[in-house]
Amino acid sequence: MQRPSLAASLARHAALASTLLASALCGCRGDDEGAPEAPVAAPRPRHVVWIVLDTLRADALGCYGNARATSPVLDELAARGVLVEDAFAHAPWTRPSAASMLSSLHPPEHGIRSEDPRDILPEAVLTLAEHFRAHAFRTAAISENPHVQQATGFGQGFELFLGKPLWQSEPAWMLEQARAVLGAVRESKEPLFLYVHALDPHDPYEPSEEDRRAILGALRSGDADVDAGRALRRTERLLAGEALSSEDLQVLRGLYEAEVRGADRFVGELLELVREHGLLEDALVLVTSDHGEEFLEHGALRHGDQLYDESLRVPLLFSGPGLAPRRVRAALARHVDLAPTVLELLDLPQPEGWRGRSLAPALRGATQQPAALYAETRWRELGRAALRGERWKLLQDERTGERALFDLSSDPGETRDRAAAELVRTEELARDLELLQRAFRSAGSGDPSSAPEYDRATWEALQKLGYTGAPEPLSKQR
Ligand SMILES: [Zn+2]
Numbered sequence: 174m175q176r177p178s179l180a181a182s183l184a185r186h187a188a189l190a191s192t193l194l195a196s197a198l199c200g201c202r203g204d205d206e207g208a209p210e211a212p213v214a215a216p217r218p219r220h221v222v223w224i225v226l227d228t229l230r231a232d233a234l235g236c237y238g239n240a241r242a243t244s245p246v247l248d249e250l251a252a253r254g255v256l257v258e259d260a261f262a263h264a265p266w267t268r269p270s271a272a273s274m275l276s277s278l279h280p281p282e283h284g285i286r287s288e289d290p291r292d293i294l295p296e297a298v299l300t301l302a303e304h305f306r307a308h309a310f311r312t313a314a315i316s317e318n319p320h321v322q323q324a325t326g327f328g329q330g331f332e333l334f335l336g337k338p339l340w341q342s343e344p345a346w347m348l349e350q351a352r353a354v355l356g357a358v359r360e361s362k363e364p365l366f367l368y369v370h371a372l373d374p375h376d377p378y379e380p381s382e383e384d385r386r387a388i389l390g391a392l393r394s395g396d397a398d399v400d401a402g403r404a405l406r407r408t409e410r411l412l413a414g415e416a417l418s419s420e421d422l423q424v425l426r427g428l429y430e431a432e433v434r435g436a437d438r439f440v441g442e443l444l445e446l447v448r449e450h451g452l453l454e455d456a457l458v459l460v461t462s463d464h465g466e467e468f469l470e471h472g473a474l475r476h477g478d479q480l481y482d483e484s485l486r487v488p489l490l491f492s493g494p495g496l497a498p499r500r501v502r503a504a505l506a507r508h509v510d511l512a513p514t515v516l517e518l519l520d521l522p523q524p525e526g527w528r529g530r531s532l533a534p535a536l537r538g539a540t541q542q543p544a545a546l547y548a549e550t551r552w553r554e555l556g557r558a559a560l561r562g563e564r565w566k567l568l569q570d571e572r573t574g575e576r577a578l579f580d581l582s583s584d585p586g587e588t589r590d591r592a593a594a595e596l597v598r599t600e601e602l603a604r605d606l607e608l609l610q611r612a613f614r615s616a617g618s619g620d621p622s623s624a625p626e627y628d629r630a631t632w633e634a635l636q637k638l639g640y641t642g643a644p645e646p647l648s649k650q651r
Pocket residue numbers: 227228266267268463464
């Protein structure tokens with residue numbers, strides 16, 4: 174491993190951090206504009222614990238309506254904090270999706286689009302971790318997803334990047350790393366940004382015996398058929414072209430949800446560690462996923478190929494000082510919105526060039542301007558794009574030119590293509606998509622030497638369409 178020892182890194186970075194400017198951390202900018210009568214400023218979080226559970230569909234969690242006992246920890250977190258009903262990823266697989274979360278840029282803007290090993294996060298991109306570093310935060314990442322590693326450019330801004338790129342979930346390893354990071358930060362008393370990317374419930378679905386029985390025991394009498402290995406062999410047969418019975422599918426879904434139960438327990442253990450180190454009370458905890466998972470809703474399993482909602486809709490929970498418990502709709506919360514939201518909740522300035530808008534007004538119960546989601550997948554040589562508003566969703570295959578339009582208000586499962594019946598609307602959305610893609614190209618996206626930049630007219634057009642929410646036209650970060 175090229176990784177320096179944790180102790181050596183922590184010592185080295187303690188020295189570095191002490192030379193950083195301390196700034197805007199004390200929340201001295203005064204009360205929210207909307208609440209001038211408030212006698213004291215609302216409490217603000219000091220630390221951020223950002224947890225990504227890979228491949229987690231929102232509807233796999235109890236707090237999003239799942240009837241099984243998959244998520245006692247996250248349900249409690251949701252009850253204490255804010256649950257966002259309508260949150261979406263920009264891509265149905267990890268690398269572009271995580272990059273959008275941490276850079277507030279769309280995949281064509283940050284440049285990670287395909288599985289090409291050269292598609293890594295360019296140095297010119299300003300990440301949330303870099304922004305936190307510039308504001309005197311300690312920054313650490315713990316990731317067991319091979320797509321989110323230093324080698325793929327995700328180390329930017331993290332003093333410590335603790336990666337284990339083995340496609341194998343090891344909660345005990347992650348907790349051990351977290352304990353070391355939290356111990357160092359407790360001593361330094363500095364604010365912390367901790368990003369934790371856990372691999373489960375990503376396939377293969379191999380839940381613990383306890384989790385398997387807890388979820389599938391309720392589904393089936395007897396347990397001969399809920400053996401994980403058998404179900405996975407069934408999956409492989411299906412991927413090889415064989416049919417999967419509805420019973421097989423139910424078992425497969427059960428195994429996935431049993432893994433969700435394990436991932437939920439991991440979150441509980443991680444937050445308990447944060448609490449033991451005295452940081453939880455002042456921490457903003459954010460939990461989300463990088464994408465969803467398919468169970469034959471549109472003919473496929475797993476994720477990556479398609480842009481239907483089962484691949485893009487993710488859970489989004491916030492909990493921390495100043496956030497009253499509520500469930501909100503944000504008129505689309507997108508991954509590009511997460512970093513701006515976290516900064517506003519901490520009362521830190523927004524950098525130029527990010528594309529998302531802060532969801533803080535929605536989290537506090539206000540109605541927010543609707544935004545539109547751009548999503549794409551280009552892995553395995555695919556070229557698919559989607560535009561999604563609250564009601565209408567356009568899917569376009571860039572290779573074949575095929576389009577489909579769905580009215581999500583009457584057809585949330587995206588089963589009835591309305592493109593022929595709604596020709597004018599389809600054309601309008603296709604023009605929006607073309608405008609957006611032209612803008613991505615004009616901004617020189619993917620060029621690792623410069624951050625993407627739009628001219629003012631393009632910027633305003635995009636803003637009007639709801640694809641970008643940052644307040645000002647862009648300028649280069651550095
Ligand atoms: Zn993933």
